[in-house]
Amino acid sequence: MSEKEKCISCKKCNQKCPMDLKGADRRMANSKKMDYVLLGLLSHEPMTGYEMKKRLDTTLRFFWGGSYGSIYPTLNQLETEGKVTKEDTSSNGREKISYSITESGKETLKEWLKKPAEKDELRYETLLKLFFGNENGFEGAKEHIDCFEEKCRNELVVLNMFAENLMQYLENDTHKYYYLTVQFGIKTYEAYLDWCKEAKEQMKEWEKK
């Protein structure tokens, strides 16, 4: 039995990976990323912590996330390190702190930008439920795919709006990079939709037999 013929997914078929993955460098340093995310946002313009959260939920939502629980503590840490400065812009009773990036902060950001990306990852619960779907049958699998398909369609609507909207601001340099990431989102969601269709067709084939 050659390496290629060995099954890679269970012991019964003599489980063996057909390729050496030891150098595949998944799971690298889990170094703190929030620093760079916040410095990056502040490199565009000064803003509050609340606003950074909003950016993460709208502009960056297709490829990165973040919660208050890491935003505010990180901002304080960055201030201690002299990489951002606070400015109290409270009006009346409402607390409001506007953050700006310092030269030192810009330096830190630039250094990070020069280094290659450590880790890109997907964490698709839909795929997880599909992979273990044997206990759930084709019907269950189809439901998960339908649900995923709908989400993708919704995301595509948003992304296409973003792209259209951005067209008017492409003379702004920072927006060029934003545009590229939006195109990435569009390309991937279109691929997902494509896969949804094919996967359901494949299951129909299997059901016939």
Added chain:
Amino acid sequence: MSEKEKCISCKKCNQKCPMDLKGADRRMANSKKMDYVLLGLLSHEPMTGYEMKKRLDTTLRFFWGGSYGSIYPTLNQLETEGKVTKEDTSSNGREKISYSITESGKETLKEWLKKPAEKDELRYETLLKLFFGNENGFEGAKEHIDCFEEKCRNELVVLNMFAENLMQYLENDTHKYYYLTVQFGIKTYEAYLDWCKEAKEQMKEWEKK
């Protein structure tokens, strides 16, 4: 100025999201997922913790991960809850514990499989570096894309091998679902490569002007 004309990426252009995202249900319950991952793996066949880690690094690597730090504690917890059973299969001095799923564990897995997926997410450091790339210039952006492109090509080689290998085992039901996830991986990595090419072309256009 209509909603559509407002810029969604900075304050200068009167930042406003062209779409209401409040109901977009990003960031839902961060409930423990490792339970289900391990139960899912054990629903295929009994194995050790070490082997589960290996599966995560090979078979599931394209859409899910996991570390020893959550595998072993979760296995102990699952045993306490009666959802898996331990069997000591040590030989001589080497400790070896084989885990099996119980009826109760299968029930838990099935219930989870029936519920819709809570959250699918991308965490692409490459896109992050690209988005903040203004500080780094087109040259820097291209380097990140080249690096990403190479990773994608490598992943595609592995995935195509997986697909080819799996063809021989498609009569095995659980492998059908595995096959679908591999197809997902292939589709998405192909889309990524497509985007890499277009993004670099786009940047060339911008450079001309």
Added chain:
DNA sequence: AAATAATATATCAGTTTGATACATTTGTCA
């Protein structure tokens, strides 16, 4: 026979999440 790789369990500090608490300001509509 020695060195290296693979198997195997286990723990820990550091990072992030999702939820929630609390308070004020703005917008809506009756």
Added chain:
DNA sequence: TGACAAATGTATCAAACTGATATATTATTT
């Protein structure tokens, strides 16, 4: 105008997970 809802804003916490590392044995290569 006044009441109510939504948006703005800061902050913290338990629970989850990662990446690294420690430790030890067995299998494979040189």
